[in-house]
Amino acid sequence: MKKVITVLLIGAMVFAVGCSKSDNSEGAPMDDPNDDPTALSYQSDIRPIIQGNCLSCHGNPPTQNAPMSLTTLNEVKSAIQNRGLLSRINSTTNPMPPNGLMPQTARALISEWANQDFPE
Numbered sequence: 001m002k003k004v005i006t007v008l009l010i011g012a013m014v015f016a017v018g019c020s021k022s023d024n025s026e027g028a029p030m031d032d033p034n035d036d037p038t039a040l041s042y043q044s045d046i047r048p049i050i051q052g053n054c055l056s057c058h059g060n061p062p063t064q065n066a067p068m069s070l071t072t073l074n075e076v077k078s079a080i081q082n083r084g085l086l087s088r089i090n091s092t093t094n095p096m097p098p099n100g101l102m103p104q105t106a107r108a109l110i111s112e113w114a115n116q117d118f119p120e
């Protein structure tokens with residue numbers, strides 16, 4: 001119980017410091033482009049999802065009868081354009097991965113990345 005209280009206290013302190021920082025309007029403006037939550041990239045957003053959910057079969061070379069590899073940006077892009085990847089990851093009758101759909105957030109990220117024209 002003591003541990004929980006300590007954790008809560010530390011959390012509250014971090015929260016307070018974070019707030020006072022962002023309230024400081026005299027500080028340097030935050031213009032790091034990597035902070036833009038709407039700008040996706042293959043490297044930081046898409047590759048980890050594919051790695052965790054698809055490469056056990058769609059590696060290079062593919063295994064378990066998967067028909068193609070999904071290890072590079074171009075392979076993923078080509079599967080979206082030519083192999084119906086977006087409809088398969090959202091399909092309830094014929095899903096990819098075969099053992100069940102990924103969380104909605106992961107699926108939405110891949111669709112959004114395609115909408116943004118496959119940024120690297």
Ligand code: HEC
Pocket residue numbers: 050053054055056057058064065066067079083084085086088089096097098102
């Ligand atoms: C357990 C192995 C396995 C996993 C994990 C897996 N796949 Fe597949 N995938 C297959 C097999 C086998 C096929 C071929 C049979 C079929 O189309 O259902 C296939 C087919 C596909 C196809 C259709 C290819 C075509 O030309 O018709 C797409 C697109 C696809 N997978 C995407 C994905 C994506 C994206 C993921 C991860 C989110 C994923 N797969 C995860 C085994 C897997």
